[in-house]
Amino acid sequence: MEIVLAIVVGVLYTVSVYLMLRRSILKFIIGLIFMSNATNLLVFLSAGLVPGSPGFIKPEGVAAETMADPLPQALVLTAIVIGLGIVVFTLALKYKFFELTGTDDLDQLKQTDS
Amino acid sequence: MLHLLIVILIFSFGVFLMPGKMKKYNAIVLSLVQAGAFLFFLTRVPDITNLTFGHTLIEWIPQLGLNIEFVLDGLSMVFALLVTGIGALVFLYAGAYMKSYTGTNKFFFYLMLFSGAMLGLVLSGNLIQLFIFWELTSVLSFFLISFFHEKESARKAALQSFYITGLGGLSLLAGIILLGSVVDSYSLTEWLANPQAIQESKLYLPGLLLILTGVFTKSVQFPFHFWLPEAMQAPAPVSSYLHSATMVKAGVFLLARLNPVLGGTQEWIYIITLIGILTMLTGSYFALTQTDIKGILAYTTINALGVLVLLLGIGTRESIMAAMLFLFIHAFYKATLFMIAGLIEKKTGTREINELGGLVKYMPVTFVIALLSLLSMAGLPPLLGFLGKELIYEAKIQSPGIASVVLILGVTSNIFMVAISLFFVRKVFLGKYKTTNKVPNEKGFAFLIGPGILALLSLLLGLSPSNLGDAVIKPAITAVSLENVEIKLKLWHGFNQVFFMSLFTIVAGSFLFVAMLKSKKLMNAWRKFNSIVFSIQFEQVFAWILEKFVMVSTMKEKAVQHGYHRYYILTIFAFTSILLWVQFFYTQTPMQEINFTLKPFYISGLAVVIILVALASAVLRSRIVTIVAMGVAGYGIALIFLYYSAIDLAITQILVETLTIVMFMAILQRLPRFAVLSSKATRLRDFSIALVFGTIMTFITLKAINVNLNRPISDFFLENSYTRAYGENVVNVILVDFRALDTLGEVTVLTIAAVGVYLLLLPKKNKL
Numbered sequence: 001m002e003i004v005l006a007i008v009v010g011v012l013y014t015v016s017v018y019l020m021l022r023r024s025i026l027k028f029i030i031g032l033i034f035m036s037n038a039t040n041l042l043v044f045l046s047a048g049l050v051p052g053s054p055g056f057i058k059p060e061g062v063a064a065e066t067m068a069d070p071l072p073q074a075l076v077l078t079a080i081v082i083g084l085g086i087v088v089f090t091l092a093l094k095y096k097f098f099e100l101t102g103t104d105d106l107d108q109l110k111q112t113d114s
Numbered sequence: 115m116l117h118l119l120i121v122i123l124i125f126s127f128g129v130f131l132m133p134g135k136m137k138k139y140n141a142i143v144l145s146l147v148q149a150g151a152f153l154f155f156l157t158r159v160p161d162i163t164n165l166t167f168g169h170t171l172i173e174w175i176p177q178l179g180l181n182i183e184f185v186l187d188g189l190s191m192v193f194a195l196l197v198t199g200i201g202a203l204v205f206l207y208a209g210a211y212m213k214s215y216t217g218t219n220k221f222f223f224y225l226m227l228f229s230g231a232m233l234g235l236v237l238s239g240n241l242i243q244l245f246i247f248w249e250l251t252s253v254l255s256f257f258l259i260s261f262f263h264e265k266e267s268a269r270k271a272a273l274q275s276f277y278i279t280g281l282g283g284l285s286l287l288a289g290i291i292l293l294g295s296v297v298d299s300y301s302l303t304e305w306l307a308n309p310q311a312i313q314e315s316k317l318y319l320p321g322l323l324l325i326l327t328g329v330f331t332k333s334v335q336f337p338f339h340f341w342l343p344e345a346m347q348a349p350a351p352v353s354s355y356l357h358s359a360t361m362v363k364a365g366v367f368l369l370a371r372l373n374p375v376l377g378g379t380q381e382w383i384y385i386i387t388l389i390g391i392l393t394m395l396t397g398s399y400f401a402l403t404q405t406d407i408k409g410i411l412a413y414t415t416i417n418a419l420g421v422l423v424l425l426l427g428i429g430t431r432e433s434i435m436a437a438m439l440f441l442f443i444h445a446f447y448k449a450t451l452f453m454i455a456g457l458i459e460k461k462t463g464t465r466e467i468n469e470l471g472g473l474v475k476y477m478p479v480t481f482v483i484a485l486l487s488l489l490s491m492a493g494l495p496p497l498l499g500f501l502g503k504e505l506i507y508e509a510k511i512q513s514p515g516i517a518s519v520v521l522i523l524g525v526t527s528n529i530f531m532v533a534i535s536l537f538f539v540r541k542v543f544l545g546k547y548k549t550t551n552k553v554p555n556e557k558g559f560a561f562l563i564g565p566g567i568l569a570l571l572s573l574l575l576g577l578s579p580s581n582l583g584d585a586v587i588k589p590a591i592t593a594v595s596l597e598n599v600e601i602k603l604k605l606w607h608g609f610n611q612v613f614f615m616s617l618f619t620i621v622a623g624s625f626l627f628v629a630m631l632k633s634k635k636l637m638n639a640w641r642k643f644n645s646i647v648f649s650i651q652f653e654q655v656f657a658w659i660l661e662k663f664v665m666v667s668t669m670k671e672k673a674v675q676h677g678y679h680r681y682y683i684l685t686i687f688a689f690t691s692i693l694l695w696v697q698f699f700y701t702q703t704p705m706q707e708i709n710f711t712l713k714p715f716y717i718s719g720l721a722v723v724i725i726l727v728a729l730a731s732a733v734l735r736s737r738i739v740t741i742v743a744m745g746v747a748g749y750g751i752a753l754i755f756l757y758y759s760a761i762d763l764a765i766t767q768i769l770v771e772t773l774t775i776v777m778f779m780a781i782l783q784r785l786p787r788f789a790v791l792s793s794k795a796t797r798l799r800d801f802s803i804a805l806v807f808g809t810i811m812t813f814i815t816l817k818a819i820n821v822n823l824n825r826p827i828s829d830f831f832l833e834n835s836y837t838r839a840y841g842e843n844v845v846n847v848i849l850v851d852f853r854a855l856d857t858l859g860e861v862t863v864l865t866i867a868a869v870g871v872y873l874l875l876l877p878k879k880n881k882l
Contacts, residue, residue: 003710004721005754006815012747014801014808015728017687021680021800024788030731030744033774037751040767042811044760046818054759055844057836068759070835070844071828077766077849078860084770085867088777092871095781104786106679 005045012038023106025094029087036083040076047072115170115184115237118151119230126226129219140222141209148202148229155186155194162191162589165598169239179300183239188589192438193236193360193367195586196445200359201229203564207453208351210560211460215349221261225355228254232360236367241290241300244368248286248332251361252279258352259345271344274656278341282331286368289324292317293376302371306596309375322376325368326385333365333419336392340652343412350456353408358415358448363441366419369426370437374596377429390424391523393417398530402630403641407455407465407542410534411448414491417527418444424520425509431591431599433509436502438590439603442582443502446572447487450565454484457561458542461554467538472547476554479562481543486569490576492535493528494620498576501603503528503619507612525619532623537630579603684803691807698813708819717757724750735788745775762845 012034019031047069055070101108125147132140158168168186175181186194208225212218231250238244253276260272294300296315297308305312312318329335334342345357356362369386376382397417404410418440425437457480458473459465474481490499510520556562575582583603591599630637712718724747731743748771756764792800831848841847849857 001711001713001717002708002819003816004712004718006812006819008721008724009815010808010812011725011728012808013811014804015732017804017807018732018800020683021687021804023680023792026737026785027740027788030740033744034728034731034747037748038811040763041751041754042815042818044755044758044763045815048819049758051758054761055832057832057842057844059836059842067832069825069828070831070848073760073763073845074848074853076760076763077845078856080763080766080770081860082863084773085864087774089867089870091777091781092874095784096874098785104788 001049002045005041005049009038009041009045012041024104025097025106026104028106029090029094032090033083033087036079036087040079040083043072043079044076115168115186116172116182118154119234119237122147122151122226122230122233126223126230129223129226132219137219138209138213140218141205141212144222144226145202145205145209147226148198148205151233152195152198152202155191155198158186159191159585162186162188163585165589165592171239179294179298180242181240181301182243183301184237185239185302186237188586188591188593189367189370190236190593192441192586192590193363194233196363196441197229197232197236197360200355200445200449200568203567204351204355204359204449204453206560207354207456207564208349210558211349211351211456217261221258221349224254224257224261225351228258228356228361232364235364239302241294241302241305242287245283245287245290248328248364249280249283251356251364252276252283252332255279255345255356255361258356259348261349261352262347265347268347271341271347274653275341275345277660278331278338278656282328282338285324285331286328289321289326289328292324293321296321305372305375312375313379318376318379319381322381323385325372325376326389329365329368329423330389331365332368333362333423334393334416335365335389335420335423336396337652339393339396339416340656342416343409344653346406346408346412350408350452350459353411354449354452354456358411358452359445362415362419363422363445366422366426366437366441369423370434370590370594373426373429373434373594377426383427383429386427387424387520390420390422390427391520393420394424394527395523396420398527398534400644401534402530402537403637403644405467407458407467407470407538408452410467410538411451411455414531414534415444415448417531418448421506421524421527424524425506426594428509428512428520429595430509430512431595431597432505432512434591434594435587435599435601436505436509438587438594439498439505439579439583440502442575443490443498443572446568446575447490447499450483450487450568450572451491453561453565454480454487457556457565458554460561461552461556463552467541469548470542471545472543473554474543475547477543477556479566480556483562483565483569484543485539486573487565488535488539490569490572492532492620492623493616494532496573496576498572498579500616501576501579504612504616507615511611521615525615528619529623529626532620533626533630536624536627540627540631684800687807688803691803691810694810694814695806698810708816714757717754720750720753737782737785737788740788741775741778741782745771748774760845762843 016031016034016038019027019034022028022031050066050068053067055068055073098104125144129140129144132143161168165188168184170182170184172182205222205225208222212221215221228251231247231254235244235247235251238247256272256276259275260268262268263272290300293305293312293315296312296317297304299305312321331338342357342362346353348357394417397413397415397420401410401413401417404413422437422440422444425433425440455465458470458477461477462470462473464470486497490497493499493503507521507524510524511517580603583601587603588599588601591601727743727746727750731740731747734740734743748767752764752767752771755761755767831844831852834852835841835844835847839847839851841851
């Protein structure tokens with residue numbers, strides 16, 4: 001299964017880079033989201049895949065050997081939330097940019113004055 | 115010694131705190147501080163004469179060999195006396211000279227700070243520390259040259275001198291670090307203890323060349339000599355203090371300082387001797403055809419520095435003695451002459467030698483002082499300069515291998531010096547008085563006291579030089595050559611070879627002087643000749659190089675910083691992929707055995723769906739479909755999280771994905787449709803880059819699986835999650851308890867983003 005998911009990660013990265021190289025700012029933002037997702041999945045996979053055994057501890061003792069590693073999950077959780085912050089802010093910025101310049105073309109960003 | 119520097123620092127800042135009425139005493143107070151420092155060093159002279167040296171060590175970063183070390187030995191003493199003694203006189207003079215200008219606070223601040231930096235330089239016992247003071251003097255020289263900053267020429271001259279000495283300073287630092295790596299220390303004592311190791315090391319030659327570049331730029335040696343005449347834009351006290359008596363001698367000081375460590379090798383002798391000779395000739399030759407009196411003095415200074423460097427290059431005991439004595443001689447007469455030149459400029463309004471004449475009638479005392487100094491410069495008895503010249507001739511006879519050449523060139527250069535000295539006296543002070551803008555006078559006691567004392571010293575020490583020799587020069591020679599010497603300085607050496615050379619120099623110089631005076635045509639023809647033969651001016655070459663340098667970097671800047679956002683990104687991704695691929699093949703660690711399986715099938719199916727929608731969102735033109743596809747991919751990933759035991763991740767991912775889609779939909783109405791902006795070729799290119807990047811990321815993912823670098827940390831969390839934090843969900847406990855500060859940071863980021871979004875989406879009230 002790891003191989004299949006690794007391919008998924010690769011495809012997500014390919015799509016995100018392709019989108020980020022577009023001139024349209026909207027596509028750029030979508031590319032950003034894909035990149036964030038791909039990276040989250042990559043970090044998540046690095047812990048190994050453990051189906052059906054989440055990181056829950058019973059009061060009476062330490063859990064079994066096969067339990068999923070909680071640390072990458074904590075990292076990814078933070079990353080997802082920060083990713084949301086970035087995307088939302090970029091979207092708002094893009095909206096303002098369009099409002100001021102009336103274009104969606106990144107190449108028009110060369111001038112500093114609107 | 116450290117306390118002395120701190121006192122100087124305090125007083126230099128104190129200039130600004132002086133109450134308004136006391137302002138006019140600024141110069142006198144600073145002069146008294148300098149005089150006090152001078153007396154302090156003077157009281158130490160007996161110790162130095164008995165060869166007991168002062169040494170202070172303050173540890174700063176001893177692990178890196180960076181300590182603050184002060185050494186007071188014979189050599190430091192010579193320079194410390196010059197810096198403080200001449201400093202006291204220059205400040206006195208500057209008080210009178212600067213009276214009519216605004217911004218004198220700043221001026222005195224820089225000048226006082228400079229004297230501290232220079233003192234720190236000559237007292238340094240650590241080479242990195244020496245470098246810091248060295249650079250400080252360059253920076254302060256920059257500010258002082260550009261004191262009249264309304265003048266473009268002054269700004270240009272300041273920049274030029276700063277570029278050159280700054281470049282030399284960096285070169286010096288590189289040399290120090292290179293050679294410091296040989297003995298693993300920057301302490302002077304360590305260097306002095308291991309000359310063998312340094313000279314035998316492979317790094318000796320590069321290190322030597324780098325250090326010499328620093329020395330030559332600072333001490334205005336050929337081919338860097340051109341910055342000094344330009345630096346004459348500075349006020350006269352600065353020329354007198356920095357550009358004749360102290361700062362430009364820093365290079366000479368360093369040569370003398372490092373002579374026991376680096377000296378004596380073939381490279382040392384030949385490079386330094388050659389450069390010294392060239393500088394000496396350049397200086398005296400061009401001095402002859404100058405018409406600006408400060409220009410004349412600048413070129414004769416270049417000549418003197420050439421002589422000093424040459425003497426240290428020869429490196430015999432006699433030549434070092436001559437150099438140490440000549441340091442005093444030159445400081446005495448040149449500082450004086452610069453002050454006199456400033457006075458003449460002040461009182462007549464001009465510095466052009468052809469507009470001056472007959473000043474003896476109006477400025478008799480000035481005349482006597484200038485005469486004494488100029489005769490010392492020409493090397494005539496009974497002044498100290500005569501003794502110096504005799505010793506220099508003696509030293510040159512001893513120069514290895516090429517003694518006759520050195521001697522002939524030395525005599526030639528001295529003939530020029532005699533001629534220019536006589537010419538100066540005749541043109542400026544004698545002859546017919548030419549009307550100048552102002553009627554000259556010599557009111558102002560402060561103008562004359564400094565030059566007067568120095569000129570008197572030239573005369574008195576010339577008559578009885580043995581005291582100076584025993585007290586100061588002998589220990590200095592010991593410091594430079596590391597051997598004990600007995601020296602006898604006397605004015606009269608008898609009728610020997612050297613005496614006849616002196617006689618010849620004076621006679622030939624006089625003839626040249628008469629020729630220069632009688633025939634105006636000759637001088638004009640000569641100037642023309644010079645301007646043709648030496649049509650390549652070094653300052654122009656320098657300016658040209660600087661201009662080209664700026665041009666090339668502008669071109670580079672335009673090529674790299676083109677302003678197209680997507681090409682920046684393209685560069686980043688292309689370059690990152692190359693690096694990753696190279697590293698991937700380079701490391702070659704065996705990949706873990708992973709079996710290819712499609713089980714469980716529903717996850718495989720999910721993977722296929724994610725791949726398809728991702729591709730669809732890249733190629734489809736409809737905005738809504740693209741965004742929906744993006745959302746499907748996000749939810750798919752959430753399901754993967756869910757299946758592989760990451761419940762919290764799945765919940766968060768679903769929430770975030772929903773929110774993102776809502777945001778997109780909300781503003782989608784206000785945005786234009788996707789336009790086809792790029793050509794097919796561009797898209798193909800972008801796709802290839804993306805594919806290369808994506809492929810390497812797949813391989814990296816495979817390598818990363820089960821790496822588990824953080825197992826011990828995870829174990830810690832698993833063990834302590836319930837016992838310490840009383841939480842069963844370990845992921846949550848990590849976020850809110852163990853790493854709560856990180857989460858706080860995250861919340862802050864989100865808050866900032868939210869505020870930013872709010873402000874951006876505010877309906878605009880007034881347009882900017």
